[in-house]
Amino acid sequence: MSTIDVDFYFDFGSPNAWIAHALMPAAAQRSGLRFHYRPMLLGGVFQLIGNRPPMQQFADIPSKLSWFRREMERFVKRHGVPFEFNPHFPVNTLKLMRGAVLFQDSDQFFPYLDTCFHNMWVQPKNLGDEEILGAVLASAGFDTDAFFEGITRPDVKQALIEATDTAVARGVFGAPTFVVGEEVYFGKEQLFDLEADLSRDAPAPA
Amino acid sequence: MSTIDVDFYFDFGSPNAWIAHALMPAAAQRSGLRFHYRPMLLGGVFQLIGNRPPMQQFADIPSKLSWFRREMERFVKRHGVPFEFNPHFPVNTLKLMRGAVLFQDSDQFFPYLDTCFHNMWVQPKNLGDEEILGAVLASAGFDTDAFFEGITRPDVKQALIEATDTAVARGVFGAPTFVVGEEVYFGKEQLFDLEADLSRDAPAPA
Numbered sequence: 001m002s003t004i005d006v007d008f009y010f011d012f013g014s015p016n017a018w019i020a021h022a023l024m025p026a027a028a029q030r031s032g033l034r035f036h037y038r039p040m041l042l043g044g045v046f047q048l049i050g051n052r053p054p055m056q057q058f059a060d061i062p063s064k065l066s067w068f069r070r071e072m073e074r075f076v077k078r079h080g081v082p083f084e085f086n087p088h089f090p091v092n093t094l095k096l097m098r099g100a101v102l103f104q105d106s107d108q109f110f111p112y113l114d115t116c117f118h119n120m121w122v123q124p125k126n127l128g129d130e131e132i133l134g135a136v137l138a139s140a141g142f143d144t145d146a147f148f149e150g151i152t153r154p155d156v157k158q159a160l161i162e163a164t165d166t167a168v169a170r171g172v173f174g175a176p177t178f179v180v181g182e183e184v185y186f187g188k189e190q191l192f193d194l195e196a197d198l199s200r201d202a203p204a205p206a
Numbered sequence: 207m208s209t210i211d212v213d214f215y216f217d218f219g220s221p222n223a224w225i226a227h228a229l230m231p232a233a234a235q236r237s238g239l240r241f242h243y244r245p246m247l248l249g250g251v252f253q254l255i256g257n258r259p260p261m262q263q264f265a266d267i268p269s270k271l272s273w274f275r276r277e278m279e280r281f282v283k284r285h286g287v288p289f290e291f292n293p294h295f296p297v298n299t300l301k302l303m304r305g306a307v308l309f310q311d312s313d314q315f316f317p318y319l320d321t322c323f324h325n326m327w328v329q330p331k332n333l334g335d336e337e338i339l340g341a342v343l344a345s346a347g348f349d350t351d352a353f354f355e356g357i358t359r360p361d362v363k364q365a366l367i368e369a370t371d372t373a374v375a376r377g378v379f380g381a382p383t384f385v386v387g388e389e390v391y392f393g394k395e396q397l398f399d400l401e402a403d404l405s406r407d408a409p410a411p412a
Binding site for chain 1: 280
């Protein structure tokens with residue numbers, strides 16, 4: 001089975017990004033996908049292109065809003081993903097996403113991802129609150145002094161801005177988004193579509 | 207295998223309603239679903255609840271609009287559904303949907319569905335044009351005089367209004383929508399989710 005490189009654009013603030021993240025290891029095993037995690041600031045994406053979060057977009061259409069919530073409940077039940085909607089939604093994720101950029105090339109990246117996603121969407125807390133974020137990171141074994149110093153570094157701030165610009169340039173308009181070459185797959189459920197398309201199109205093993 | 211009753215809310219103007227319609231016979235065979243076709247006027251639904259068609263909603267967000275189109279292309283390729291986007295989109299479907307109500311309890315209903323969907327989304331034409339609609343129906347063997355007389359009947363007009371109101375009352379905000387009891391499944395791709403959920407929840411055969 002050949003390996004297929006997939007860019008995964010995410011923000012911890014997106015419940016569907018968590019759900020996708022939870023399902024990606026099994027998809028990688030099944031289909032030979034190699035996921036490259038690409039942090040971005042979803043609020044920045046929305047601002048750049050004039051899009052809005054679904055919860056705001058559907059606020060005036062109660063039937064659509066309740067479908068949106070119910071669809072998530074059914075999806076996580078169907079696929080066995082632990083999930084609890086964050087009562088503090090929408091959480092400001094600027095610091096969290098700067099942290100993702102800070103850790104991106106280190107061996108702390110995946111522990112950091114798991115810690116943030118877990119405390120956003122499994123045992124949800126207001127991670128936009130610096131005190132709560134600090135406590136969560138400390139109890140997961142992170143050096144919080146280094147963290148809070150790191151995320152104020154100009155190069156870290158700049159890297160998140162550039163990552164967000166790149167996401168938009170590649171056609172990202174929401175989260176989660178999978179990008180393979182020129183092909184954009186938007187939404188947690190398209191993880192499975194991506195798998196189906198790529199395994200079908202993949203050249204037969206030699 | 208027990209039978210599960212599913213209401214399918216549709217309007218010929220929705221490309222995704224056509225795609226769902228094309229996949230439903232196989233789903234019915236696989237999963238023991240029994241689909242009840244419920245015509246509605248999608249434009250009426252949008253007006254009642256203040257929703258807008260996706261193509262309009264995304265008009266200012268080119269990346270989302272092009273994803274929307276591309277996603278449809280990939281979906282029909284993945285599932286082998288013949289499809290060509292109608293260049294006259296959005297087509298006014300008022301007469302077409304009145305026709306669906308007119309034929310609903312007759313043996314002409316499914317031939318009429320297939321004729322309309324085919325000439326909207328497989329060999330697309332402007333079926334909003336009465337002359338073109340008449341020619342299409344005549345060549346499919348329908349009595350066009352009876353058709354055009356039938357769709358002006360007050361009871362037919364009223365039935366479509368009531369069907370549209372009922373759709374909204376049941377939580378429909380777009381097309382296609384599947385409704386099973388209180389559960390609303392929106393979008394062609396949720397046909398598969400519906401199947402998965404209902405076969406899982408279904409009591410074991412005696």
